[in-house]
Amino acid sequence: MRRLGKQEIEDIAVGAALLGTGGGGDPYIGKLMALQAIEEYGPIQLLSVDEIDDEAVVVPSGMMGAPTVMIEKVPNGEEAIAAFQTLEQYLGKKIFATMPIEAGGINSLLPLALAARLGLPVVDVDGMGRAFPELQMVTFYLDGISATPLVIADEKGNHSVLNTVNNMWAERIARAATIQMGGSVMMAIYPMVGKQLKESGIHHILKLEEDIGRIIREAKGTNANPIAEVLSLVGGFELFKGKVVDINRKTESGFARGTAHIQGFDLYHDQTLEIKFQNEHLLAKTPDQLLCVTPDLIAILDSETGLPITTEGLKYGARCVVIGIPCHPKWRTAKGIETCGPAYFGYDVDYVPVENLVKEGAQTK
Amino acid sequence: MRRLGKQEIEDIAVGAALLGTGGGGDPYIGKLMALQAIEEYGPIQLLSVDEIDDEAVVVPSGMMGAPTVMIEKVPNGEEAIAAFQTLEQYLGKKIFATMPIEAGGINSLLPLALAARLGLPVVDVDGMGRAFPELQMVTFYLDGISATPLVIADEKGNHSVLNTVNNMWAERIARAATIQMGGSVMMAIYPMVGKQLKESGIHHILKLEEDIGRIIREAKGTNANPIAEVLSLVGGFELFKGKVVDINRKTESGFARGTAHIQGFDLYHDQTLEIKFQNEHLLAKTPDQLLCVTPDLIAILDSETGLPITTEGLKYGARCVVIGIPCHPKWRTAKGIETCGPAYFGYDVDYVPVENLVKEGAQTK
Incomplete structure (x- = not known):
């Protein structure tokens, strides 16, 4: 277990944007949200996958939509909480921790902001090792794990719980709803247990992001x-x-x-x-x-x-x-x-x- | 309380199509589904609004989408049950009865088919006294009753629970999802209690449909x-x-x-x-x-x-x-x-x- 403070957030934001390969949302917005959450609620607990019980429920959180929309429609933080709590209620189970679904500017950092606000740990794992544009593009899908039940929530207070027969349908229906909800929404998706994460997730992704960010930061003003x-x-x-x-x-x-x-x-x-x-x-x-x-x-x-x-x-x-x-x-x-x-x-x-x-x-x- | 058998279904189908003003779905499909359900499960119990407890939960069921699609993508009956039971589970309350949301070929008869299959009564009331194309176009909306939580379900096994800040948003988001789900879906919508129905519903709509259908049937082969x-x-x-x-x-x-x-x-x-x-x-x-x-x-x-x-x-x-x-x-x-x-x-x-x-x-x- 480690604790993530402000410097770690700054470094992760840079590394996440690099692995986000141009997408995954603006790192600046995600960083500000995570920094503000730490300011208010204190440092975030980061667990490695090995520290999670096989039965513990973990739910990735993040944004869905066009990054070009996200920079004009900044989330207020309540959407993510609404999505997460609606899914918890729907599952009828306590969610132990959250995690990023992908490596990317905003989607690596939003789970950190949510975790700080809800007092939950974050698991150092994701489902891409990079960013991709569609919901089924995760290692969990390759391993037969369902994207649903998933919840999407907008800043107006609308939310939708989706259950689909496969992850392609989840992408298709959720994308259409996202467009109606203003082009970007917060989501809670791919509810999993620790055992699934251990087998299917890409481990130590936040650590890698942080290392990349630190290298770039430390090179500043030097000949490196x-x-x-x-x-x-x-x-x-x-x-x-x-x-x-x-x-x-x-x-x-x-x-x-x-x-x-x-x-x-x-x-x-x-x-x-x-x-x-x-x-x-x-x-x-x-x-x-x-x-x-x-x-x-x-x-x-x-x-x-x-x-x-x-x-x-x-x-x-x-x-x-x-x-x-x-x-x-x-x-x-x-x-x-x-x-x-x-x-x-x-x-x-x-x-x-x-x-x-x-x-x-x-x-x- | 009355019981609806095959003759009543035939008459209601005709009257519903007339009040459906061209829409509300093909009466033939709805009629076949209701007749088949009666054949298998016996007659349907029809209650007037006055026979319902003020606190009893009643949920309208019906189809959403383009009638031109419905005639090619006939529901198999499971979608309606999935929508209804998902909403019951989400509400965490037992649903006492169902009812039509509108007067119209398929949407007057689908609740009868569902009621027969689930052994529930049907309440003789709707929210339009005719058919209209959009979800917020019901007397319940005029009286400030929420369309959500609502559930839409398709024949493939996908379903979505929607919670919106108002009924216009419900229409907008559910319509976009319906298009992705193949152009028509079954829905369970506007969960209400008896008291709301008494004040806001249009009473005796199935009775009116039946009377219209009987007049047209009895005129056949006469000079009337x-x-x-x-x-x-x-x-x-x-x-x-x-x-x-x-x-x-x-x-x-x-x-x-x-x-x-x-x-x-x-x-x-x-x-x-x-x-x-x-x-x-x-x-x-x-x-x-x-x-x-x-x-x-x-x-x-x-x-x-x-x-x-x-x-x-x-x-x-x-x-x-x-x-x-x-x-x-x-x-x-x-x-x-x-x-x-x-x-x-x-x-x-x-x-x-x-x-x-x-x-x-x-x-x-």
Whole structure:
């Protein structure tokens, strides 16, 4: 057991935004909410998965919707409590702890804010090891765990308890309701017990986020290269370096979808990188070559500070380094690729692990 | 207390389709489901509102969606039971009886089928005295009663419990979920106690439906004029007589919307009637004159048999009589007209009671 204070929250926010690969919501909002909750209610208890009883009920909490909407419709904290308590009442069981469903700016930090307010522990685990845009895109789904009963709640006081025959239906019905409820809602989803988390979750994700954030923070004002250090920590690769020259972004079907173009510098001069996103960055390619594709991670970092840039924060002229990180091995199985691979999102490329793409790229140079 | 057997079901189906003003779902499907349930489980107990305890919990059940979808996606009966039992569990209270939410082909008969299967009584009351397309369009809403908690359930096994801050939000969120769930769902909605029903419901609606159906049935093969007898029973007016020459119908936003044109006969030769509908018939006019508009009732009857024709059953060449019936006085209040009047549906006319429009029409002839 550890306690998370303000410095840990600051670091986690940065690491979560990096693993959030452009999505998962604005880290600034999530950070403010978690910091304020700690200010009012004291530090948060963080448990590793091994510290949880096999029968203890754990419920992930987070936001669903378009990150572009979330930055204009900031949650007030009551929605998350309403969703959580409604699910607890519906289950008729005491919920022991909460956890993030994904690694991503707001969705790594909202469970911390909720935990502080309700006096619950947070478990150091998630279901993606990154961020993904849809509800069924979690390791729990790969392992046959139901997303429902789930609760979504909006800031007006509306809430809905959903029970579906499978997780694709949960995504479909909840997404339609979310759009009506204003484009973003808070949710309590995938109720599980400790045993399921131990087998199916991605462990130590908050620790990894915190480590990434600390590296980037500690490099500030020194000669250290934060990007190189992060790549070394996560086993990732520099894919591209350049300046954002074009962003095409729209909010449709409840998602932030679009394309960004980055004009190359240095090694990459005379090249243009295209990045496609649906909340998260999903594909990075030059006209000649695929560089990285979902479920592997594509993050865009500020080339000076190493700080991650979200899709909604991406601006014309931003100087950035694009990195690729191998996803968790669960995503590289046949069902993993079927669930979150390029074909699911309509991209006409086969999934190739980022480390192989990087090797091929080096050979063709 | 009365018991409803097969003959009563047959008559109620006809009367319900007439008061359903083109909507409320296909009476044939609802009738078959109710007849089959009686066959298996025996006659249904019908209670008048006065026979209900003030504290007894009563929950209307019915279908939500586009009638054009319902005729292709016939409910199997399990959806209604799932919706009802999920709501009972959520309320944590025993439900004493069910009732129709509206008068309309399928929605008057589905509660009878459910009651037979669950061994519950049905209360002789509804919330419209006709059919309307949206959830907040009930006298219960006018009297401040909440539509939620409500449950919607589909034939696949998905269900959703909804709690909203008002009934407009219930309509909006449930409609979006219904579209995702295949365009029609079963619902359990507006949980009430006996006292609320006594004050806010429209009493003796099933009795009225049965009387209408019996008149039309008994006129068959005799010289009696069933349409004249029905008009005398309900205090209605003949508005038009003719042949359907044009129907424009589409399923959009979860509703069956469109326009029908009827070419006049006899008294009405050289005139064309236009009828606009959204599930239900909402407006009837000639190029010169408004004849009847929501919340008053517009029904289309087969000119030979007097049998009502639903919007999805309306065919080119059908010979018909269009009648208008004054709505319940609750709909003629300021809040009633705001809720279901022409302006709500986007028609640029003021509400004028059908009896006044008929009087004006007679004067201009």
